Amino acid sequence: MFEEISRRGLVLLGCGKMGSAMLAGWLDRGLEPGSVWVIDPNPSDWLKNTGVNINADLPDSPAVVLIAVKPQMMGSALPDIADYGNGSTLFVSVAAGTTIETYEDMLGAASPIVRAMPNTPAAVGRGITAIVGNPRVAPAQLDTAEALLAAVGQVVRLDDESQMDAVTAVSGSGPAYVFHLIETLAAAGEAEGLPADLAMQLAKATVAGAGALAEGSDDDPSQLRVNVTSPGGTTAAALSVLMDDETGFPDLLRRAVAAAANRGRELAK
Numbered sequence: 436m437f438e439e440i441s442r443r444g445l446v447l448l449g450c451g452k453m454g455s456a457m458l459a460g461w462l463d464r465g466l467e468p469g470s471v472w473v474i475d476p477n478p479s480d481w482l483k484n485t486g487v488n489i490n491a492d493l494p495d496s497p498a499v500v501l502i503a504v505k506p507q508m509m510g511s512a513l514p515d516i517a518d519y520g521n522g523s524t525l526f527v528s529v530a531a532g533t534t535i536e537t538y539e540d541m542l543g544a545a546s547p548i549v550r551a552m553p554n555t556p557a558a559v560g561r562g563i564t565a566i567v568g569n570p571r572v573a574p575a576q577l578d579t580a581e582a583l584l585a586a587v588g589q590v591v592r593l594d595d596e597s598q599m600d601a602v603t604a605v606s607g608s609g610p611a612y613v614f615h616l617i618e619t620l621a622a623a624g625e626a627e628g629l630p631a632d633l634a635m636q637l638a639k640a641t642v643a644g645a646g647a648l649a650e651g652s653d654d655d656p657s658q659l660r661v662n663v664t665s666p667g668g669t670t671a672a673a674l675s676v677l678m679d680d681e682t683g684f685p686d687l688l689r690r691a692v693a694a695a696a697n698r699g700r701e702l703a704k
């Protein structure tokens with residue numbers, strides 16, 4: 436799966452939360468640590484124990500440079516890898532907001548660039564990543580990007596880069612909404628008198644189990660919801676609150692997702 440990368444190397448620019456999540460997945464799936472070069476000013480203890488090259492001399496012509504620094508750090512981070520521009524190295528960026536055009540300006544218009552939006556469940560092989568490339572990306576390079584990201588979960592190809600801010604708002608940021616759901620569901624259980632650890636165990640297992648059922652079932656989520664909802668029962672009482680037109684989930688999530696997408700558009704400026 437990683438032949439080209441094993442031969443030429445992979446440079447990971449930035450190894451924080453998202454970079455580590457992906458690197459953990461690749462190493463688990465057999466990528467040789469010696470074929471990875473990480474650039475990061477403060478390598479974590481976890482990273483130091485992986486056996487990858489850290490802040491070492493870089494390979495001459497890596498197959499892939501994966502950019503996983505914050506959008507605000509691009510100006511200071513990209514010069515480290517700019518020499519690879521306009522060559523055969525494929526750039527893959529996971530940064531929210533930063534457009535392909537920005538990379539073309541900074542790395543050279545002839546550079547093959549894939550913009551990707553993964554999410555942190557990649558760390559356990561359950562991520563989902565959307566990808567889109569510029570016209571310089573050869574089909575085999577898009578396949579390489581897809582293989583790299585498929586090693587840590589599902590991959591979808593986008594027709595148009597303009598979809599990326601909405602993707603970021605749904606699946607890139609989405610795990611945080613679900614973790615917040617777990618936190619608040621557990622807190623609500625505590626408010627109803629449950630001990631904190633029991634409430635958290637119930638909330639985590641419920642979200643994980645419902646997610647697995649939604650993914651594995653032939654029924655769509657709305658039918659799965661109906662299956663839980665006995666007429667006149669407890670679920671119906673809760674859903675009357677959650678599905679309220681003005682204060683319920685639909686409006687709340689619409690506003691949250693719009694705020695995330697708008698922030699992505701701002702980061703592009």
Ligand SMILES: NC(=O)C1=CN([C@@H]2O[C@H](COP(=O)(O)OP(=O)(O)OC[C@H]3O[C@@H](n4cnc5c(N)ncnc54)[C@H](OP(=O)(O)O)[C@@H]3O)[C@@H](O)[C@H]2O)C=CC1
Nearest residue numbers: 449450451452453474475477503504505506512529530531
């Ligand atoms: N976290 C997530 O769920 C997701 C994040 N992303 C994208 O991934 C990117 C990284 O986000 P995230 O991992 O959360 O952020 P982090 O801050 O955790 O990681 C960024 C890493 O880059 C390092 N860094 C800073 N400056 C440089 C530099 N000049 N050269 C090399 N490395 C540098 C940081 O070091 P230090 O901390 O010491 O400054 C840090 O380790 C962002 O662009 C984000 O949009 C995309 C999808 C999901």
Ligand SMILES: O=C(O)[C@@H]1CCC=N1
Nearest residue numbers: 530531603607608609
């Ligand atoms: O919060 C952020 O900006 C990044 C992008 C998607 C998830 N985390």
